[in-house]
Amino acid sequence: MARAITITSGKGGVGKTTTTANLGTALAMRGARVAVIDADIGLRNLDVVMGLENRIVYDIVDVVEGRCRLRQALIKDKRLPELCLLPAAQTRDKDAVSPDQMIDLLAQLRSDFDFVLIDSPAGIEGGFRNAIAGADEVVIVTTPEVSAVRDADRIVGLVEAAEKGTPRLIVNRIKPRLVSRGEMLSVEDVLELLAIDLLGIVPDDETIVTSTNRGEAAVYDQTSLAGRAFLNIGRRLNGETVPFLDLTDQPGVLDRFLGMFGRRRS
Amino acid sequence: MSFFREFFGGRRERSAETAKKRLMMVLVDDRYKLTPELIEQMKVELAEVLSRYLPHVDADQIEVSLLHEDDNDRLHAQIPLKRGQQGDV
Ligand SMILES: Nc1ncnc2c1ncn2[C@@H]1O[C@H](COP(=O)(O)OP(=O)(O)OP(=O)(O)O)[C@@H](O)[C@H]1O
Ligand SMILES: [Mg+2]
Numbered sequence: 001m002a003r004a005i006t007i008t009s010g011k012g013g014v015g016k017t018t019t020t021a022n023l024g025t026a027l028a029m030r031g032a033r034v035a036v037i038d039a040d041i042g043l044r045n046l047d048v049v050m051g052l053e054n055r056i057v058y059d060i061v062d063v064v065e066g067r068c069r070l071r072q073a074l075i076k077d078k079r080l081p082e083l084c085l086l087p088a089a090q091t092r093d094k095d096a097v098s099p100d101q102m103i104d105l106l107a108q109l110r111s112d113f114d115f116v117l118i119d120s121p122a123g124i125e126g127g128f129r130n131a132i133a134g135a136d137e138v139v140i141v142t143t144p145e146v147s148a149v150r151d152a153d154r155i156v157g158l159v160e161a162a163e164k165g166t167p168r169l170i171v172n173r174i175k176p177r178l179v180s181r182g183e184m185l186s187v188e189d190v191l192e193l194l195a196i197d198l199l200g201i202v203p204d205d206e207t208i209v210t211s212t213n214r215g216e217a218a219v220y221d222q223t224s225l226a227g228r229a230f231l232n233i234g235r236r237l238n239g240e241t242v243p244f245l246d247l248t249d250q251p252g253v254l255d256r257f258l259g260m261f262g263r264r265r266s
Numbered sequence: 267m268s269f270f271r272e273f274f275g276g277r278r279e280r281s282a283e284t285a286k287k288r289l290m291m292v293l294v295d296d297r298y299k300l301t302p303e304l305i306e307q308m309k310v311e312l313a314e315v316l317s318r319y320l321p322h323v324d325a326d327q328i329e330v331s332l333l334h335e336d337d338n339d340r341l342h343a344q345i346p347l348k349r350g351q352q353g354d355v
Binding site: 146154189193 | 289
């Protein structure tokens, strides 16, 4: 029986889709059967982040409107046969799927998978409500910025009101250098403000850009610190205890050299 | 003021500290949605209840504020008490 986990945020653009793609891949790499659902209807994105855009025939709206069976709409990942994507419709509006239809859909998926990850749209309206409707657990992604944290707090309240338990938090795009200079909220700050449990910390990392360009998850890239962070989060979702990455800023030789002249690389 | 302090070598607060303080205020506001009218009403009712136990609790003297401290939100109320004359309860 699959656990259905919704990845949501409040503020847009904080990394939900990136997180869903990487966690789905991370879990499948460890042998789990995983379905990822793009619930951002009208703004289909998860397919391109996973590099599967050319394989789409049917989408989630085709399934709920009976034009195809669920199995026909599920797209197999290029590398991992146990990873499947249910794409969003690109041309329909957000309420083309109802919360009840979403719950039905998850009921069908549960028996064939170990994890179902749902990529939620930003905001607190219909699309978000659909995305959490059938969830067993909710994960909130935020960046360490005032507006993102504020919106995350709003979502914590809504998730609790919807009786989905207390969501867990991923702090994305941490810049250790800025944090150590006191110019970016630290993970501890964010946790103290939101008062929920931490699931993971993901650094701001250029390899996210390059891997997204290629349509390959960053977890495949051995050199990617963000990829490692996502692998760790996948293991935590699996119930393992994994220490958080140490992202404290350790200035390199060049920095210390520049430091002698009172300059710092940013 | 702060301009001069900065200009004459005083240090400006780190922006993360500022962000955290701002968020502390914003989040308690967002979470409890206490309008000024509701706060006034709460003071009147607080005074009403407390007057059953204590002499001379005056709604106008009560100050309440919402704070976020160490992972917890709290309602902080300052309620000045006047000493009652004996027998005057
Ligand atoms: N850790 C990271 N380091 C660098 N760039 C990142 C990181 N996480 C996300 N990004 C970039 O931020 C942008 C937004 O990410 P993403 O699309 O995953 O956000 P989202 O929350 O799904 O957005 P939306 O609300 O529009 O659905 C993308 O360009 C992505 O590559
Ligand atoms: Mg997205």
